[in-house]
Amino acid sequence: MKNKTICTILLIVCIIGFWLFENFYTPSPYSNPKNNKDVSEVYSNLLPSSTTNTVVFHDYYTLSYNEPFEQAEWVMYELKKSHLTYDDRKRPYFIEDPKVKSKSADWRNYKRSGYDRGHLCPAGDRRFSEYAYNETFYTSNITPQRKDFNAGVWNRLEQQVRQWCKKYGDLYVITGGVLEDDLEEIGEEDVDVPNSFYKIVFRKENNEIRALAFLFPHRESRKPLTSFLVPIDDLEEKTGIDFFQNQKKELQEKFESDVSKKGWSF
Numbered sequence: 001m002k003n004k005t006i007c008t009i010l011l012i013v014c015i016i017g018f019w020l021f022e023n024f025y026t027p028s029p030y031s032n033p034k035n036n037k038d039v040s041e042v043y044s045n046l047l048p049s050s051t052t053n054t055v056v057f058h059d060y061y062t063l064s065y066n067e068p069f070e071q072a073e074w075v076m077y078e079l080k081k082s083h084l085t086y087d088d089r090k091r092p093y094f095i096e097d098p099k100v101k102s103k104s105a106d107w108r109n110y111k112r113s114g115y116d117r118g119h120l121c122p123a124g125d126r127r128f129s130e131y132a133y134n135e136t137f138y139t140s141n142i143t144p145q146r147k148d149f150n151a152g153v154w155n156r157l158e159q160q161v162r163q164w165c166k167k168y169g170d171l172y173v174i175t176g177g178v179l180e181d182d183l184e185e186i187g188e189e190d191v192d193v194p195n196s197f198y199k200i201v202f203r204k205e206n207n208e209i210r211a212l213a214f215l216f217p218h219r220e221s222r223k224p225l226t227s228f229l230v231p232i233d234d235l236e237e238k239t240g241i242d243f244f245q246n247q248k249k250e251l252q253e254k255f256e257s258d259v260s261k262k263g264w265s266f
Helices: 002-024 130-135 153-168 232-239 249-256
Strands: 055-057 062-066 071-079 116-119 142-145 171-177 184-186 191-193 196-205 208-217
Touching (some): 071 142, 142 191, 153 208
Antiparallel strands (some): 071 171, 116 142
16 A cells, blocks of 8 residues: 555656646757857848847847747848758757747747747758757747648748759848738737748849749648749738848839849749
8 A cells, every 4th residue: 555655646746747847847048159150140231120129139040029929020041052951950949039038939839739830940951050950949930830831832942942042152031920910829828820921032143132022821832932922012011021121222122022033043
């Protein structure tokens, strides 16, 4: 009887310990190794506007966090040819972003929600170092995405961006969900599920900006990627974000108002 009681108590302690670990344990923030010298720069004159004035700078991407929606309204990063490696990396924990003062959403909001924790700056673009890879697992860099969308047309675009980087050289990417009223919400913190996602890919060429903008409904599609091209002006109207706020107006008017595939191979 005594042994049975001890076993029962141990079992209860283990169950409580596991529950506490699952619900309250958060690993320490991912820190930059002292010997890390390959830190990317995102020049301030290329950053979009922030509707929340909450811009967070990480070493390998920058974001504007939108607290009411519990996710970034945009994430911007530079993709260099030197970043395109196939190093095998162990997936770390998703953890809250220590640089978001209002606290980014807890990863547990996504549990049993039916949605993936969709990366905005893809982990696959940051395999060149363990630190850069781990940094993409801050919850400020994720958004709820349908599994078939995340692994389907969205993944196809991410792969296409890598192909462009191999062919044309260094690129800049701005991406996020369209945050608007009356969205579905998940988890205790009411993380919003965007109905659509956008991505802008651009590069500098002869002192000019060559840019493509995509807008995807939040569902899988087998249509060609070119079917989702839109003018940057359309994205600005939907999001309230000025994506090239620091560029001259005449330059913005030149490439934001229409869709041109010139200089891009599909």
